[in-house]
């Protein structure tokens with residue numbers, strides 16, 4: 001439950017529109033004094049809730065600052081659940097700062113980043129996963145990311161968590177009741193078909209985890225780089241992926257110097273691909289600088305495709321130790337058209353190897369499947385419902401899976417089984433924020449923009 005001491009009676013105000021010049025600028029005020037503040041600034045005696053008024057905004061000296069719209073939302077029917085006022089005026093930064101200062105002079109305090117949404121959460125207007133979706137919809141960089149964040153904001157993710165939580169609570173209650181009859185507990189559990197029910201829940205969590213992982217990747221995107229010796233066909237491959245003539249392809253080793261970037265959409269996942277300068281010993285200072293950039297690109301990538309012309313090049317990369325970081329790796333054996341083999345895949349030094357021909361577009365499908373697999377995702381249905389999710393949600397769902405496995409291991413010990421189910425219930429409620437530490441709330445909301 002939300003800690004009521006976290007809700008205080010301070011009225012907050014902020015510029016809610018983006019920084020800089022715009023057609024319209026918005027000042028938002030929330031708290032018990034907001035209607036009074038608006039009355040003082042506009043001179044209006046009675047402000048009607050959920051009505052829009054054209055008003056004059058005046059400063060404390062009685063000077064007209066601007067004319068604009070006044071929007072009023074009486075508690076609890078407002079974004080924050082408190083009394084909320086919005087001023088819509090001309091979007092000039094000087095005007096907005098002056099008007100904001102007027103609200104502060106009349107008793108408001110400047111809002112912290114995300115404080116309006118934090119209040120919405122503390123007043124139970126939305127849960128924590130929905131509050132996070134507010135930030136996600138603002139920062140969404142692709143259409144899919146917007147759609148997913150809107151789905152989370154609507155409560156689709158929370159709804160799934162809540163319904164699973166209800167099922168867990170029901171099973172827990174049943175087991176607790178069984179514990180009152182210790183002689184019969186195992187039989188009771190058999191009778192209640194607990195194992196069967198838990199198996200279904202486990203399957204649902206597994207699917208939810210998969211969707212959450214995809215949601216997080218769609219929200220945040222990820223970077224994949226193409227690395228290898230000069231002339232192995234990296235630039236040919238980025239051109240094939242992007243279906244554009246982006247990078248220069250020649251048979252002269254050392255063609256690519258600066259990293260070449262492309263944004264592609266693979267099964268609905270936005271992937272930033274970076275083609276890099278081929279790695280080799282060189283005395284050319286420009287090429288050397290390009291190779292330094294390659295090494296930096298590897299460090300910032302989640303997935304590295306090592307493009308090879310021969311399988312034994314693998315050993316050199318291992319010796320050079322260029323993957324002493326946590327990226328996932330795929331070996332891509334290119335120019336298969338010059339070899340007697342057909343397309344194939346296998347494992348080399350613990351990483352998957354896919355043989356392709358970038359020039360003749362052979363084996364790309366297999367490679368794309370492996371990319372999705374290396375990210376820990378299966379290929380999902382195109383029309384399935386995804387929602388935005390964050391690393392913290394994925395960690396909670398992974399914890400839930402661990403406790404679920406423990407629950408199955410302890411099936412013959414009802415006390416331990418009940419304990420694991422309690423831990424599952426707690427992890428689930430951490431997602432929706434039912435039991436959430438203040439410092440985690442602080443961290444989540446501090447990453448919001450001011451005025452949201």
Ligand SMILES: Nc1nc2c(ncn2[C@@H]2O[C@H](COP(=O)(O)OP(=O)(O)OP(=O)(O)O)[C@@H](O)[C@H]2O)c(=O)[nH]1
Pocket residue numbers: 228229230231232233234235236237248249250251252253254255256257276277278279334335336337338356357358359360
């Ligand atoms: N036969 C064959 N040739 C290929 C294939 N892929 C690329 N090539 C050729 O290999 C040469 C080098 O290709 P690039 O794509 O420029 O190689 P790169 O790895 O980007 O090279 P650098 O930029 O120099 O590091 C070009 O002549 C390509 O046409 C392939 O699948 N089969």
Ligand SMILES: [Mg+2]
Pocket residue numbers: 234235236247248249255256275276
């Ligand atoms: Mg190149």
